[in-house]
Amino acid sequence: MAPSALGRVLVSADALKARVAELGRAIARDYAGASPVLVGVLQGAVPFLADLMRELPLDLTVDFLRASSYGSGTNSSGAVRLLSDLTVDIKGRPVLLVDDIVDTGLTLAVLKRTLEARGPLSVRTCVLLDKQGRRQTEIDVDYVGFTIPNVFVVGYGLDYDGLYRNLPYVATLDAT
Numbered sequence: 001m002a003p004s005a006l007g008r009v010l011v012s013a014d015a016l017k018a019r020v021a022e023l024g025r026a027i028a029r030d031y032a033g034a035s036p037v038l039v040g041v042l043q044g045a046v047p048f049l050a051d052l053m054r055e056l057p058l059d060l061t062v063d064f065l066r067a068s069s070y071g072s073g074t075n076s077s078g079a080v081r082l083l084s085d086l087t088v089d090i091k092g093r094p095v096l097l098v099d100d101i102v103d104t105g106l107t108l109a110v111l112k113r114t115l116e117a118r119g120p121l122s123v124r125t126c127v128l129l130d131k132q133g134r135r136q137t138e139i140d141v142d143y144v145g146f147t148i149p150n151v152f153v154v155g156y157g158l159d160y161d162g163l164y165r166n167l168p169y170v171a172t173l174d175a176t
């Protein structure tokens with residue numbers, strides 16, 4: 001049965017705002033005096049990255065890349081491809097890779113390795129949501145907004161079939 005109707009609110013807009021501010025303080029502390037490149041993964045990381053960057057009083061650069069996604073379904077195929085690349089040179093720069101959610105970890109692991117191969121000073125990872133129980137690969141995420149149970153979620157950048165990215169909160173989907 002395919003999920004298609006909005007379920008309950010899992011993370012409210014107020015909780016998102018408070019946690020993003022906290023993450024911002026931690027990241028600003030860790031990168032004090034540095035000039036990092038924030039790399040957002042399109043399209044899901046856009047609202048999170050937009051809010052997070054405004055909590056960072058740093059001389060930073062923002063860029064984006066796009067990876068192949070789950071398509072219109074809800075399960076990972078395991079294959080990750082880079083569909084569109086950065087425009088800035090990250091050689092010698094500290095990089096913070098920002099994504100909406102880490103599930104199996106395959107996407108983030110592949111993207112991290114891809115960026116590391118370009119000679120940056122460092123690559124750290126930051127995700128809003130972490131489905132910890134689902135990991136299929138070794139990847140330590142450096143900054144996590146919320147650990148959530150294994151439920152399919154939408155909102156605040158996350159979609160189902162292209163919809164719901166504009167919700168200001170994170171919600172579950174109910175099967176119909």
Ligand code: 5GP
Nearest residue numbers: 076102103104105106107151152153158159
């Ligand atoms: P992973 O490679 O870690 O399994 O999956 C990461 C990607 O899967 C995320 O960037 C996101 O696009 C998608 N994804 C994983 N779980 C969910 C979910 O609960 N809701 C939505 N909308 N996308 C998800």
